[in-house]
Amino acid sequence: MGVTEKRAQHKEEFRREILDAARDLFIKDGYEEFSMRKLAQKIDYSPTTIYLYYKNKDDLLLAICEEFSEQFFTHLHQIRMLSNDPLESLRQALLYFTKFWLGNPNQFKVFFFTKPNVYGTKEEFMEKDSMARDTYLIFREMVRDCIKTGKLADIDAEVLTHAFGVIPHGLIAMTFYSSSFPRADSNVVAQTLVDGLLRGFQR
Amino acid sequence: MGVTEKRAQHKEEFRREILDAARDLFIKDGYEEFSMRKLAQKIDYSPTTIYLYYKNKDDLLLAICEEFSEQFFTHLHQIRMLSNDPLESLRQALLYFTKFWLGNPNQFKVFFFTKPNVYGTKEEFMEKDSMARDTYLIFREMVRDCIKTGKLADIDAEVLTHAFGVIPHGLIAMTFYSSSFPRADSNVVAQTLVDGLLRGFQR
C-alpha cells in the first residue's frame, strides 16, 4: 500500500472516529449540549482539527442523519415486503417512526429541527442522492400502494404523504418541545391518531 | 398623583414600550434574530436596562405569548358561541390555529419551541393562571362538547384533545422547521387532515 493510500485510509478512519464520538455525544448528552468544542475535548483534539475532516457542524450532523436514515430505509423496506396489506404496512411504518423517535428525541431534533436544515432546501433534498431521500420515496410509495389498491381515498399522493407525515412529526415535536402543554400518553395518542386518520381516509 | 405612583406608572409605560419593541423585532426579524442586545439597540438603551423591567429573556417572551393567547381565547370563545354544531366549531378552531400560525411562524416558535418552555413544566402551566391555559381549557371543552353530543367517538377527552392538537402543531412544525422535506401546499394538507381526522373519529 502506497503512502498516499495509507494516508487516505487513516483520514477515513479518523472521520469515523469523529463521527462515532459525535453520535455518542449527541445521543447521550442531547442536541442542546452538543458543540464542536465539547466534541473536540471528547476526542482529545483541538476544535479546529475537526474542520479538517468535516466541513462544518452541519456536515457532521448530516453524516449522523444519513446513518440513521439507512436504518429507516431498511426497516420500511422490510415492512413493505413482509405484508401484502399496504394499509397494514403504512400503519406499521407510522408507528415505527413514532416509536423510534419517542425513544430517540435527539435524533429527531437533528433531523427536523436544525437551522439551517441539514439537508438544505426542499429542492436540494430531492436532487441530491441520500438515504433520507430514499426513505421519503419509499414511504410515499407505501402511501401510493394504498391508493392504487383502493384501500385509501384517491387523494393526491403528495398531499396524503405529507398529511401522514404530520402525525409522527407533530406528536414528537409536541412531546419534546412543547412540554408545557398538557399531554396524554404519547403512545396512546399515537395509536389513536394513526387508527383515526387511516379510518378517516379509507374509502 | 404622588411621585411613587408617577414612578410606577412610568415603569409600566416603559414595560409596554419594551414589550412592543420586542414583539416588533420578533415578528419582523424572526425568532432566530431576536436577542436582548438587538432589542436594547432598538429601544436605545443598554442591554442590561431591560433586566430592570423584565426578569430575563423568557419573562419577556412569556409576556408576548400572553398577548397572543388573549386573541386565541377570544376567538375560540366566539367560535363556540356562534355555532350550535360542536363538530363544526372544532373544525373551525383547528383551521383557525393552522391559519394563524402559518401566517405567524415566529409566534409559533416562541410558543412551542423555546427552550426551556416559556410556560415552564406541564404542572406549572396547569397551576398558574394564564391566557394560554384558558385557551387550552376552552379548546378541550370544545372537544368534550363533541363527545357529549355524540358527534365524536367516546375516547378519553385528554387523548382526543392531544390528538387534535397534533394536527396544527405538526403541520406548522413541518412547514417551518423541516423545510428540507417535500411538502404539499400547507393549506390543502390542513384541510385534508382536519376533515380526515374528524371523519375518522366520528361515531
Added chain:
DNA sequence: ATGATAAATTAACACTGTTAATATATCAGA
C-alpha cells in the same frame, strides 16, 4: 446643597461556530 434612592451603564464571564495564521510532524528525494 446634601443625602438617599432609583435608574442606567460599563465591564466582565463563560459560552457558541468558524477562520487565518502559525507551529509541528511526516516523508520523499538528494
Added chain:
DNA sequence: TCTGATATATTAACAGTGTTAATTTATCAT
C-alpha cells in the same frame, strides 16, 4: 542524513449570545 515540501494540528482571534456585579448618573425630598 540533511533539505524542502506537504500534510496535519494548534493557537489566537472575531463576532456573537444571555446574564450578573459593580459602578456611574439622574432624580427628588429634606
